[in-house]
Amino acid sequence: MAMELDHYCPDCDGEQTFYRAASTKVHLGEKVKWHCPNCDYGFVRIGDNGTAVDSSAT
Known part of the structure; x- marks a missing residue:
């Protein structure tokens, strides 16, 4: 469980x-x-990395 994430x-x-x-x-x-x-x-990510739903995606 990561507590930090590098993201745009x-x-x-x-x-x-x-x-x-x-x-x-x-x-x-x-x-x-x-x-x-x-x-x-802020943004929300649901699921695993391979099948994640990411609210920051355009």
């Missing part, structure tokens, strides 16, 4: 280290909320 932040316009804000188990897998420490941007 559109508000900061660059790669940032996001911090795990919350997580819970749902029927699709684990739902994890990630937040950027430099701004208010």
